[in-house]
Amino acid sequence: MxxxxxxxxxxxxxxxxxxxxxxxxxxxxxxxxxxxxxxxxxxxxxxxxxxxxxxxxxxxxxxxxGAAVHGITIEADNVVVEGYRTDRPEAPGIELTGDHITVRNNTVTGPRGGDGDGIRFFGNDLKIVSNTVSRTDNRNGHADCMQTFASDSPPSRHVLIEGNRCRRVDNMCLMAEGPNDEDGDGKGSTSDITVRNNYCETLTASQALMFEDVRNATIEGNTFAAPTHHAIGLAHGSTGAHVGGNELDPGIGYEVGIDASSMAGYEGPEPGGEP
Known part of the structure; x- marks a missing residue:
């Protein structure tokens, strides 16, 4: 890992x-x-x-x-942010918007308010690596470990999400929505998101990862450590997905749920049902 x-x-x-x-x-x-x-x-x-x-x-x-801060907001291109701790920050614990941003070796514990998300990201050429997010709480919304969307915000492209730990996360470890999703603004495209070698413990959601209108996702080598209904959902034209080498909790019903609009270019295990 x-x-x-x-x-x-x-x-x-x-x-x-x-x-x-x-x-x-x-x-x-x-x-x-x-x-x-x-x-x-x-x-x-x-x-x-x-x-x-x-x-x-x-x-x-x-x-x-190792310094403590009360959350992190990045609104700049060409930056690396590493080694911060944030405990019970206003959600999202870390929010990054821009191009060529790396966020690594940070911890987010118990984000509060808003939707309760740990990390939100928007932009191009982003690297979210070796961070730990824990204890997101659904009391105020749908508290994901990580999330991106494209509603009056830049779509996300060329994103690497690798070696992160999502522990005791109420909702999903990743919710990724493109601009042509139900709530999207229809501008641009969300694509080329790699989710590799992460640890995912989601407590209440039906799936651990959800992709809607996200093209060319790669999902490999992850550990899905909680008994969700299924591990990965691909919907609303999430074509070109590649899935393999993931480790599943025995209580997970099936690895991949997919709808008809997302089947083109799919490579991976036989889908087990709906997303």
Missing amino acids: GGGIGGAVVAAASAPDCTRHLATPHEANSARPGDVVCFDGDISGDRLVITKGGTPREPVTYSGR
Whole structure:
């Protein structure tokens, strides 16, 4: 399995050396491409809002090194955000919007309010790697570990979701909806999402992963650790999906549910029923 499967998220031990020390995120506009930014002040009571990025070859890295924040919002291109802890933040615990963003080795515990989601993502060339999300709560909505949609928000393309742990998640580990879904805005397309080597424990949803109007999804090497009705749903034209090598809890009814509009280009185990 990937680096985030076996245990706690590693933050400080593997963190890169800081090249720019700032007191608070309000000073981040001084960051330059290639910088590794560390905040030396106490920012545990604030939501970390990142609006300054670098270039595709030299992103700005914001290194938490185990620091606590009250949630994270990324509205910038060409950034890496790693090594932060957030406990009971306003949901979503981490929200990223932009291109060429990497979010890795962060923890989100018990997000509150809104739909209760752990991570939401929107944009192109995104990497969500080795994060841990736990204890999402359906009391205020449908609390997914991770979610994307395209309703007055950018569709998501070329997304890698790898080595994450979704533990004690009330709703799904991933809900991915494209712009031509029932609630979408019809602009662009959501495609090329790879979900690999993640650990998924969903407590109340019928399926662990749901794709609606998402083309060319790859779903492989994941551990589905709770007895959902089925593991994966493909619907509303989610064509070109590739599924294989996943480990299923014995209580899961069948691995893949799919509708007729999503059958084109499907490769994987024999579908067991509806999505």
